[in-house]
Structures are given as C-alpha cells and as structure tokens.
Amino acid sequence: MKYGRLGPTGVRVSQIGLGTATFGVAPTASDAAGIVSAALDLGINFFDTADVYGSSPTFDRPGAPPSSERASAEEILGRALAGRRDEVVLATKCGERRFNPDAGLSRRYVIRQVEQSLRRLGTDYIDLHYAHFPDPHTPLEQTLAVYDDLIRQGKLRYVGLSNHPAWQLTEALWIADGARLRSGPVCAQVKYSLLDRTAERELAAACERFAASIVPYAPLHGGLLADLAVLDRRISGDQRFGGTGFxxxxxxxxxxxxxxxxxxxxxxxxxxxxxxLSRPAVASVIIGAESVDELQANASAADVQLTTEQADAVSALTNAGH
Structure with missing residues (x-):
C-alpha cells in the first residue's frame, strides 16, 4: 500500500480508503468485520463513514433488514476496529438533511451528532469530521466555530468539507484564518471519477492553492469503471437511488x-x-467493497503507476466533456 498526506496535517493516509456507506446491507454486518480486517492487513488505514450510513433508507435492498432495524455503519465499523482503533485514521460526517429536516450544520446539531458518533464508533476521538453537505441556513462561521470548540475538547482532530463547492472551501479557509481557528478544512470529499470530473473545474485548483486534499468518493462510478459485468445487473448505477442509470x-x-x-x-x-490518484491534490480515493475479493482487487490499484502516456490516454476519453 502507498500513502499520501492529508492536506497540511502531515498525517499519512492510505491511497485506497475503505468506505462504509452500505455496511449492514452489502456487506452484511457479519461480513463487514472480515472486510475491515482484510483492509487492515492490506495496509489500508483510512476508513470513511457517516452518521446516516448503513441504517438510512437510501440503502434499502430486497431481502435486507429494514433500515429501522439495522445497525448503523458507524456501529459496525466501531466493533470491527475494536483493539486497533489507534492504527487508523477514522473519518465520519454529519449534516445530511434528506431524511431529517432538523439536520444541518448548526452548533446544536453538530455537537449532538459528534457525541452520538463517538458512542457508536466506540472511541473518544474522531480523526477527521466532515460537514456532509452545505447548510444554507447556518453561516459557515458558526459551523467552523463549533468545530474549533470540539477540536479544543479533544473530540476531533481535523475537519473537512464534503460536497461543498470550491467557493465555500475558500470561504471556510479565509474564515478559519481570520478567526485564528485551530483548523480550517484540510480536505474536500467530492464525487470524482473519470466519468464525473466536475471537481477539476474549480475545486482542484482551490485545493492546490491552499494545500488541501481532495478525497474522491464513487471513484468507480457505480462499478462501471471496474467491471462491465455491472451492466448485466437488474439495477445498476444510480438507479438504486432513483436515477436513470448509466x-x-x-x-x-x-x-x-x-x-x-x-x-x-x-x-x-x-x-x-x-x-x-495521479490527479492534482488527490490524496486518497474511497472505495466500497462488498467482499474481500472486491476489496483486494481495488486495493491493488495502489501498486500501479500509469506512465504519462497512459494517463494522458485515459484523460482523453473524457477530456471534451469534463
């Protein structure tokens, strides 16, 4: 496994990170423990979750337990990391509003969700906490101030922004600098792949300018960039979330x-x-895995380095439309 640096923190994170969005569904809670163990054995030290992962109705599938009865991804991951917590860089999030109109990034909500995440993860600190989505009802100053308080209390180490545009990342860094906060956002997590290069329009340049990292999710675009066999599935791509598919x-x-x-x-x-991983500012990519075999196949990408000619050939496939 190769490692990158997380923004300006000096913290090393594995270039392949393990995401847990569907923990409890695929993989099941019992299978997830084996995948986490295999990830650690492969040298993966970067684990990504969120307060809504696993137990959200988003991830309901035929034959799976109802979301109200499933353990959350945080609980499953926390149990799987028991005894090895200090070996990993653990990231979680809060602020998704789709299933909770009271959610957001207010002081009240962030403090409550961080406390609950700590309990579910079975830890007394979180390495990286993301503001999951922009909150138009809460000023960034308030969110960053509460994050600063939580860092001072030792409950968080660093903060990041997820699904925020480049201008909000820039504004957040200016606010943090002006208020002399202990940490502005050190990274931005966004959807980013060969088939979705929106991040390259403005965010990549902002991250390079301010020494922040990009942490892509959905890097294989629903599996289409990993195995064409996904086209044979009854439901593929974003159809699981009500989209139109590939x-x-x-x-x-x-x-x-x-x-x-x-x-x-x-x-x-x-x-x-x-x-x-060769793109500007990218420190680590977050992959999902439903089995150990899938995890191993994806993790092997860290051992591959494309030549300049190969990388240019891949870029050319979508250069015109990104």
Whole structure:
C-alpha cells in the first residue's frame, strides 16, 4: 500500500480508503468485520463513514433488514476496529438533511451528532469530521466555530468539507484564518471519477492553492469503471437511488477503458483508480467493497503507476466533456 498526506496535517493516509456507506446491507454486518480486517492487513488505514450510513433508507435492498432495524455503519465499523482503533485514521460526517429536516450544520446539531458518533464508533476521538453537505441556513462561521470548540475538547482532530463547492472551501479557509481557528478544512470529499470530473473545474485548483486534499468518493462510478459485468445487473448505477442509470456515452467510455486496460495488462479498476490518484491534490480515493475479493482487487490499484502516456490516454476519453 502507498500513502499520501492529508492536506497540511502531515498525517499519512492510505491511497485506497475503505468506505462504509452500505455496511449492514452489502456487506452484511457479519461480513463487514472480515472486510475491515482484510483492509487492515492490506495496509489500508483510512476508513470513511457517516452518521446516516448503513441504517438510512437510501440503502434499502430486497431481502435486507429494514433500515429501522439495522445497525448503523458507524456501529459496525466501531466493533470491527475494536483493539486497533489507534492504527487508523477514522473519518465520519454529519449534516445530511434528506431524511431529517432538523439536520444541518448548526452548533446544536453538530455537537449532538459528534457525541452520538463517538458512542457508536466506540472511541473518544474522531480523526477527521466532515460537514456532509452545505447548510444554507447556518453561516459557515458558526459551523467552523463549533468545530474549533470540539477540536479544543479533544473530540476531533481535523475537519473537512464534503460536497461543498470550491467557493465555500475558500470561504471556510479565509474564515478559519481570520478567526485564528485551530483548523480550517484540510480536505474536500467530492464525487470524482473519470466519468464525473466536475471537481477539476474549480475545486482542484482551490485545493492546490491552499494545500488541501481532495478525497474522491464513487471513484468507480457505480462499478462501471471496474467491471462491465455491472451492466448485466437488474439495477445498476444510480438507479438504486432513483436515477436513470448509466448513459450510452458513459458505457462507451467504459468499453474503451476496458480495451486500454486489457492492452496494458491491467484491470479496469486498477487503471481507473491509478488515474484518479495521479490527479492534482488527490490524496486518497474511497472505495466500497462488498467482499474481500472486491476489496483486494481495488486495493491493488495502489501498486500501479500509469506512465504519462497512459494517463494522458485515459484523460482523453473524457477530456471534451469534463
């Protein structure tokens, strides 16, 4: 496993991080422990979760326990890390409003959710806490002030922004600097892949300018950039979340990527993740895994380094439309 630096913190994080959005569903709670253990054995030290993961209705699937009866991803991850907590960089989030109109980034809500996350994770500190989504009802000054209080109390080490645009990251850093807070955002977590390069329009430049990291999620675009077999599934892509699934353009790009990977003697996921890790400001990519085999296949991307010519060939597949 190779490691990157998380923004200006000096903290080393594995270039492949393990996401837990569907823990409790796929993988099941019992299987998740084995995946976490395998991740640690592979050298993965960066684990990503959120207060709504696993037990949210978003992740309901046929045959899975109802969301109201499932353990949360934080609880599952906390149990799986028991005895090895200090070996890892643990990230969680709060602020998603889809299923809770009272959610957001107010002082009251953030403090309550951090306390609950600490309990569910079975730890007395969180390495990295993200503001999960922008909150138009709460000034950034208030959110950053409460984060500063929680850092001073030793409950948090660093903070990040998730799904925030570049201008809000910049504003947050200015606020933190002007108020002399202990930590402004050290990273930005966003959806980012070969098929979704929105982050390159403004966010990547802002992160480079201010020494913050990008931590992409959905780097394999629902599995399409890992294995074309996902096209045979009854539900694929964002259909699970009510979307329309993969477009013909996306499928065409994936087929050409698969051809390049075959020529180069690599797996699609290796090419996709290695390309993303070569992009400016990217420190680590968050992958999901439903099995140990899938985890191992994705983690192997950290051992692959594309040549400049190969990276340019991959970029060219979507350069016109990103």
């Amino acid at each position: 477009t013909e353009t996306e499928i065409a790009v994936a087929r050409e990527l698969e051809r390049l990977a075959r020529v180069w003697g690599m797996g699609m996921q290796q090419v996709s993740l290695s390309w993303l």
